[in-house]
Amino acid sequence: MTMRMTVSASLLAMAAASGMSGVAVANDDVLKLSKDPANVVMPSITYNGWNYSQLTQITQDNVKNLQLAWTLQIGILDQHEASPLVVGDTMYIVSPKPNYVYALDLTKDGVIKWEFRPTMDVALATAQTCCGAQTRGLYYAEGKIFYATLDGQVIALDAKSGEQLWRNVGADIVRGEGMAGNALVIHNLFIGGNEGGERGARGKVHAYDINTGKNAWTFYNMGPNNEVGIGPKFKPFYADDKIPNPGLDSWWKDSWKTGGGTSWGYFTWDPDVDIFHYSTGNCGPWNPDYRREWGKIDLDANGGLKSYKSNYCASQMARNGTTGELIWAYNITPQDHWDLDEPLITPLVDMTINGVLKKTAVKFARDGFFYVWDRVTGEMLIEPWMAEYQDLSKGIDMATGRPKYDIEKMMFTNVEDRRKYTQADPRGATKPAGYTGTEVEYCPGTAARNWENDAWSPRTNLLYTHSDTSCAIQIVVTGEYKPGEGYTLRQTAGNPAIPNKGMDGKATTVLSNLKANDPIGRKTAWTVPYNDGGRVPVMATATDLLFHGNQAEGTFQALDAKTGKVLWSFRAGARWGQSPISYSFGGKQYIAIIASSAAANTAVAANAAPDNANRYRRSGTTLYVFKLPG
Numbered sequence: 125m126t127m128r129m130t131v132s133a134s135l136l137a138m139a140a141a142s143g144m145s146g147v148a149v150a151n152d153d154v155l156k157l158s159k160d161p162a163n164v165v166m167p168s169i170t171y172n173g174w175n176y177s178q179l180t181q182i183t184q185d186n187v188k189n190l191q192l193a194w195t196l197q198i199g200i201l202d203q204h205e206a207s208p209l210v211v212g213d214t215m216y217i218v219s220p221k222p223n224y225v226y227a228l229d230l231t232k233d234g235v236i237k238w239e240f241r242p243t244m245d246v247a248l249a250t251a252q253t254c255c256g257a258q259t260r261g262l263y264y265a266e267g268k269i270f271y272a273t274l275d276g277q278v279i280a281l282d283a284k285s286g287e288q289l290w291r292n293v294g295a296d297i298v299r300g301e302g303m304a305g306n307a308l309v310i311h312n313l314f315i316g317g318n319e320g321g322e323r324g325a326r327g328k329v330h331a332y333d334i335n336t337g338k339n340a341w342t343f344y345n346m347g348p349n350n351e352v353g354i355g356p357k358f359k360p361f362y363a364d365d366k367i368p369n370p371g372l373d374s375w376w377k378d379s380w381k382t383g384g385g386t387s388w389g390y391f392t393w394d395p396d397v398d399i400f401h402y403s404t405g406n407c408g409p410w411n412p413d414y415r416r417e418w419g420k421i422d423l424d425a426n427g428g429l430k431s432y433k434s435n436y437c438a439s440q441m442a443r444n445g446t447t448g449e450l451i452w453a454y455n456i457t458p459q460d461h462w463d464l465d466e467p468l469i470t471p472l473v474d475m476t477i478n479g480v481l482k483k484t485a486v487k488f489a490r491d492g493f494f495y496v497w498d499r500v501t502g503e504m505l506i507e508p509w510m511a512e513y514q515d516l517s518k519g520i521d522m523a524t525g526r527p528k529y530d531i532e533k534m535m536f537t538n539v540e541d542r543r544k545y546t547q548a549d550p551r552g553a554t555k556p557a558g559y560t561g562t563e564v565e566y567c568p569g570t571a572a573r574n575w576e577n578d579a580w581s582p583r584t585n586l587l588y589t590h591s592d593t594s595c596a597i598q599i600v601v602t603g604e605y606k607p608g609e610g611y612t613l614r615q616t617a618g619n620p621a622i623p624n625k626g627m628d629g630k631a632t633t634v635l636s637n638l639k640a641n642d643p644i645g646r647k648t649a650w651t652v653p654y655n656d657g658g659r660v661p662v663m664a665t666a667t668d669l670l671f672h673g674n675q676a677e678g679t680f681q682a683l684d685a686k687t688g689k690v691l692w693s694f695r696a697g698a699r700w701g702q703s704p705i706s707y708s709f710g711g712k713q714y715i716a717i718i719a720s721s722a723a724a725n726t727a728v729a730a731n732a733a734p735d736n737a738n739r740y741r742r743s744g745t746t747l748y749v750f751k752l753p754g
Contacts (some may be wrong), residue, residue: 149311150265150334151395157211157264162708164210165264166308167577169663169705172472173392174580176664177706181713182752183667187682187692190750193714194233198745200224203701204720205258206305207577207661208747209269210707211283216269217718217747218305220258222246223273227286230709234747238286242273245297249275252300252608254322258701259305260390260575263314265334270314272303278316278332290337294318294330299607301325304388304575306467310400310445313340317387321405321465324611327385327437329402331448341448345385345404345436346371352436353443353450360452361503362525364433370453374435379415382605384408385437389467389575394483397500398445401485403456403466407437411600411613412461412535419541421459421534427518428526433458438466440487440495442502452502454525457491461535461600462516463570463614464490471580471587475644477505486580486643488589491516491527492572496643509646511639512572512591513625533566535600535614550597556618562599563617567625569596577661577703579670584685586640586649588670590659593624593634638662638672640688650688656737661703671715673700678740680704680717680748696748698741712751720745 151171157163158170161178168175182190198204202220209216214237215228222244227237250257253274263270268289269281276295281288294316295301300323307316313331321327327345332338343353352371360366367373372380385404393400413419416432424430438457443450457464470485477484477496485499492514496506508520517527532548539561550565573591580587597620603613626632634653642649656676663671668685674693680700682692698719706715726738 150309151311153266154264154309155395162210163212164208164705164707166209167207167261167390167703168469171308171393171395173390173469174471174664175577175662175703176579176581176666178666179706179708179713180666182665182669182706182715184669184684184691186752187669189752190682190692190694190715191753193749193751195749196228196234196747198718198747200745201723201743202720202745203256203258203699203722204718204745205260205701206262207703207705208716209262209264210705210709211264213709214283215716216262216264218259218262218271221250221274223259225262225269225271225281225286227283234749240281240286240288242277242279244273244275244277249297249302252297252323253302253319261305261307263307263309265309268334270307270309270334272305272307272316274302276301276303276318278314278337280314280334280337292332292337292339295320299323299325300609306388306390308391308393308400309334310393315391315400317389317402319386319388319405321384321386321408321437322610322612323608324382324408324605325386326381326383327387327404329387329443329448343443343448343450345387345439345441346375346380346383346434348372353448355449357444357449357451359501361501362454364455364525365435365453370435374433376414376416376432382408382611383415383434383437385439390469390577392470392472393445394472394499397483399442399451399499400445401440401442401470401472401499403468403470403487404437404439404441405465405467406463407434407460409611409613410461410463411537412459413537413600414613416459419536419538421545423529423531426521427528427530428521428524429458429529434460438464440466440470440485440497442499454497454502456489456495458526462566466490467575468573469578471578472499473580475585477644486587488573488578488587488591488641490568490572490574492568493520494641494643494646506643506646511641511648512637513567513593513627513629514572515567515629533564535564536562537600537602538562550621560599563597565595565597565620567595568592569594569620574659576659577663579662579664581664581668581685583666583668584640585644586642586685588638588640588662588664588685590636590638590662590672592636592657592659593626593632594657595620595623595625638688640685652683652688655735658699660700663704663706665706671704671717673717675699676737676740680719694750696746698744698746715750716747718745718747
């Protein structure tokens with residue numbers, strides 16, 4: 125993989141094409157297709173990441189009449205997280221490992237037109253990657269289907285025949301680096317990221333020519349300026365990022381080489397300014413002593429971290445869509461100690477703030493705060509506010525951009541180092557066997573939310589997100605980096621005194637919430653609580669409907685986007701890991717989703733509680749397609 129700031133002649137040609145030359149590029153096709161709400165050509169439906177369907181046949185009044193149109197048994201028992209695509213009379217779906225792609229004929233209720241099976245070592249890919257080893261995206265442009273496999277292959281297929289047009293390799297699976305399938309077609313490039321921070325991979329984004337598969341550029345999220353893509357275009361808003369080498373000098377010695385910050389979340393793109401947005405994964409290793417001067421932490425009077433911020437893991441990134449150069453970056457969780465990945469969608473919304481229309485990038489982040497940035501400059505336009513309970517910081521300093529950390533929540537390997545800063549003892553008088561004195565209890569417990577698609581409605585001006593109430597307790601430990609092996613250097617340390625906390629900081633039996641958040645009002649408009657910790661994606665429609673899976677009950681639901689009231693429910697008896705889509709074919713609007721559960725089934729005892737989740741979801745993988753009668 126080449127790492128360069130220089131732009132090739134072909135990239136210069138693309139830059140001209142995307143500006144004023146009028147030469148067609150791939151995203152012209154994508155923009156044209158996505159303007160017709162009958163089609164779904166990418167995850168989250170459009171480049172702005174709204175996951176919002178403009179179709180209007182299915183309304184709040186008639187949604188109760190939804191019925192099954194047809195189903196298809198996929199046959200791969202695993203959690204499906206990549207939403208289907210629809211282009212014309214064809215639906216495209218991709219499975220989790222082994223990453224099969226299917227083209228379904230909509231004129232024949234889903235008869236398979238063709239199937240593509242990549243060559244891959246599924247066992248190796250599963251062993252070397254994290255967290256279910258899923259794939260989250262297919263992408264369409266100019267008669268081609270693009271995707272990345274779990275083991276790091278980047279593949280283009282002919283959309284009509286399924287023939288492989290080209291193949292490249294974008295990750296080293298032997299070293300624990302894979303691809304979750306999150307990417308985007310911008311100009312004539314297919315741009316993706318990597319995963320594997322838990323094994324010491326260094327986060328990157330890489331671009332491939334959609335016609336040849338040739339690697340056009342690769343840039344990392346930390347390291348020397350030339351490898352990060354920092355040059356004349358880099359104009360960050362906050363002083364901490366204006367140092368000469370922000371992706372290098374914010375790390376202790378050469379710790380950046382195994383720094384994590386992988387790019388396995390969704391991408392969004394603003395064609396008007398040619399900037400794409402994404403966020404990065406946790407720092408590697410979790411133990412911060414390996415990324416700062418051992419046992420030392422440097423906080424200002426407000427709790428702001430002054431040194432060794434570990435740029436740019438757990439960060440928000442904005443890059444040029446043609447050359448990949450970094451435009452701005454914002455470190456959401458400097459020196460991340462707690463696995464606060466940010467693999468989250470960044471919806472791009474034009475909103476009026478203090479009487480001025482602004483191009484914004486919004487995020488309900490994994491640290492529990494809700495952020496609104498100027499998507500061109502990276503300035504925070506609204507003070508971040510707590511959308512799910514967290515106790516790691518006391519808010520965000522608007523002048524510096526730094527979180528105001530609570531020293532009691534900071535991690536240290538050695539208790540004598542910790543005691544130099546705080547006498548806090550999360551266990552108090554109750555100390556279990558093996559207690560070290562370095563334990564830290566904190567909320568959120570690695571995830572106020574995760575990768576699952578949000579939905580933005582321009583009708584309600586609300587962002588809909590499924591969030592988590594969990595807390596955690598952990599310690600950090602010593603260890604050596606070994607390529608291809610785990611490199612988190614952390615351990616759980618029992619169960620926290622309060623495993624789940626509500627917004628008041630008190631214990632709650634609610635495990636997760638569907639939340640409708642108002643960025644301008646800095647508040648949650650409504651909340652629907654769930655007794656299951658499995659977060660799922662959300663889709664909104666132009667008729668003020670939300671479609672969303674209910675893990676606890678194994679049901680697929682339609683809700684009122686203004687109130688959260690359930691208007692329709694279908695029991696599938698399975699889990700949900702995928703965003704639904706809405707498409708139109710033959711003059712009718714359809715809703716499609718894959719219900720999926722892995723093969724294991726927990727026995728349901730005769731005396732199990734009536735609301736025991738295992739009563740409501742069993743293994744299976746079924747594509748459901750719904751429509752109105754007639």
